[in-house]
Amino acid sequence: MRKLFFNGILIVLFSTVAWAQEFAKGADVSWVPQMEATGYQFYDTDGTKKDVLQLLKDRGMNTVRLRVFVNPSDDPRSGHCSKEETVAFAVRAQKMGFRMMINFHYSDSWADPSKQNKPEAWxxxxxxxxxxxxxxxxxxxxxxxxxxxxxxxxxxxxxxIPGGMLWPDGSTDNWKQLGILLNKGYDAVKAVDKQIKVIVHVDEGDNIQKFRTFFDNATAQKVQYDVIGLSYYPFWVKKDYTETIANLESNLKDLITRYQKEVMVVEVGGEYDKVENTKALLEATIKAVRALPDNKGLGVLYWEPQGEKSWSGYSLSAWLPNGQPSPALDAFKN
Structure with a gap:
């Protein structure tokens, strides 16, 4: 606020302050349409049936992440997620007020560090x-x-994609071609809407050397992107989060400084049957990302929290056997 006097009259000027962008709290929920189609029922803690998206919203989530396969099978767990299905679900989620992240796998099924298979048609x-x-x-x-x-x-x-994608053509053994593919994706997104932020995603968010190796090469190839996405699963490196959270914090800070990019934990998860530990993991992760300077930490997303183990076989969901949300998800309320 500034105070000026003009002809003896006090004039008060209020400066315009830009509100910090809202922190993204949410989940990849791409299994939901298939869960519903197979008859799975979702319940609130009082036992009443409720829309799963509403259950997540009630726990503080404001963002959904949806995957896209190219020509998927109709397997309920490793297929679906076609363009048409993803668009229909995105419309539903947006009507409920959720922000949107789209995750391209560039495969007919799962793409991850152990497999980056080309779509059959390609x-x-x-x-x-x-x-x-x-x-x-x-x-x-x-x-x-x-x-x-x-x-x-x-x-x-x-x-x-720490090892690249569309193997072997887009492997990190051929960074020139991987760089071309990443820039093709960036250009395609920006051709539709320049305001969309493009994410490049690597796993093991607590492994600083893995990220430096990947993103130094990306920089050398002049890869264009806006946000560095991280997965953070202490379970998969056989450690408790208390042993790895400091490394995640250090890596997040290093990425912001080294590459001048925003960062986001786009996947996190803990063991479904260790509720208190998973809640503490989530609280620590959210705190670490929120604490980053200049609002460079954009958010934290759980991977398929509603994918209850009896349906999915996935032990890092955050849902109880009775169809109710795990209390671990209360970490997103703050």
Missing amino acids: KNLSFDQLAQAFYDHTFDVMTTLKKAGVTSEWVQIGNE
């Missing part, structure tokens, strides 16, 4: 043809979402 393409198919698929999905009225805030170009 297997025999030359690299130039592959790069064009990559661009066309990204542009098509994003255009369809936009036509459906969905505003995507973030888009991931690839899912957990």
Whole structure:
């Protein structure tokens, strides 16, 4: 506020203050349509049936992340997530007030550090043809979402890609080609909406050397992106979060300084049957990301919290056997 006097009259000027962007708290919930289709029921803590998205919203979540496969099977756990299904679910989630992240796997099923399989329809393409198919698929999905009225805030170009994607063509053994693919994805997203933030995603968020190796190479190839996405699963490195959270904090700070980018934990999870430990893990992760300087830490997303083990076989969900949310998810309320 500034005070000025003009002809003896006090004039008070209020400076305009830009509100800090809202912290993203949410989850990848891509299994939901298949869970519902197979008859799975979701309940609140009082035993009443409720829309699973509402249950997550009631626990402080404001963001959903949805994956996209290219030509998936109809397997309820490792298929679906086609363009059409993803768009329909995105419309539903946005109507409930959720912010949106789209996660491209560039495969017909799961893509992760152990497998980055080409879609069947792209297997025999030359690299130039592959790069064009990559661009066309990204542009098509994003255009369809936009036509459906969905505003995507973030888009991931690839899912957990420390070794690259679309192997062998886009492997980190050939960084030049991987750089071309990542930039094709970036260009396709920005051609639809320049405001969307493009994420590049690597696993083991507490492993600083893994991130430096990947993103130093990305920098050398002039890869364009807006946000560095991290997975953080102490379970998969056989450690408790208390042994790894300091390394996550250090890596987050290093990424912001070294690459001048925003960061976001786009996947986190703890053991479903260790409720208090998982809640503490989530509280510590959210605290670490929130504490980053200049609002460079954008948010924290759980991976498939509603994917209750009896349905999914996944032990890092955050749902109880009775169909109710785990109390661990209360960590997102703050």
